[in-house]
Amino acid sequence: MKRYLLGASAVAIAVAGALFVLWPRSVEAQPHLAESGQLRFVLTPASTKSGVNSFDLRITDRAGNPAQGAEVVVEPAMPQMGHTIAPITAGPSEPGHYQVGNVELFMAGQWEITVSLGAERVVIPLLLT
Numbered sequence: 001m002k003r004y005l006l007g008a009s010a011v012a013i014a015v016a017g018a019l020f021v022l023w024p025r026s027v028e029a030q031p032h033l034a035e036s037g038q039l040r041f042v043l044t045p046a047s048t049k050s051g052v053n054s055f056d057l058r059i060t061d062r063a064g065n066p067a068q069g070a071e072v073v074v075e076p077a078m079p080q081m082g083h084t085i086a087p088i089t090a091g092p093s094e095p096g097h098y099q100v101g102n103v104e105l106f107m108a109g110q111w112e113i114t115v116s117l118g119a120e121r122v123v124i125p126l127l128l129t
């Protein structure tokens, strides 16, 4: 009887461990960094799931000062599938800080987000589930 209980508790611990490892967790949206010739772009998506998304964008020069620029242009695309969506523009909410809402990333998969500020441009890969 004692041995049976020990065996049962070992099984319970193994199951709990497997659940801990395998349980689906929501993926934290990580900041994505990209650099152009003059600027450093950090794009943080609100979500890593397909659907309506929004981006928090912080743009600085190489010294870390907020970028000067009236409008940022965001152009999401899925080049492998030939999808593009209409460019979205946003003005700064404070120097170097842009919030881009209503980004309709309508399907899961590998997106490429082109972000331009004036002549500076980066392409940021974004994988959605």
Ligand SMILES: [Cu+2]
Pocket: 078, 081, 083, 107, 109
């Ligand atoms: Cu697609």
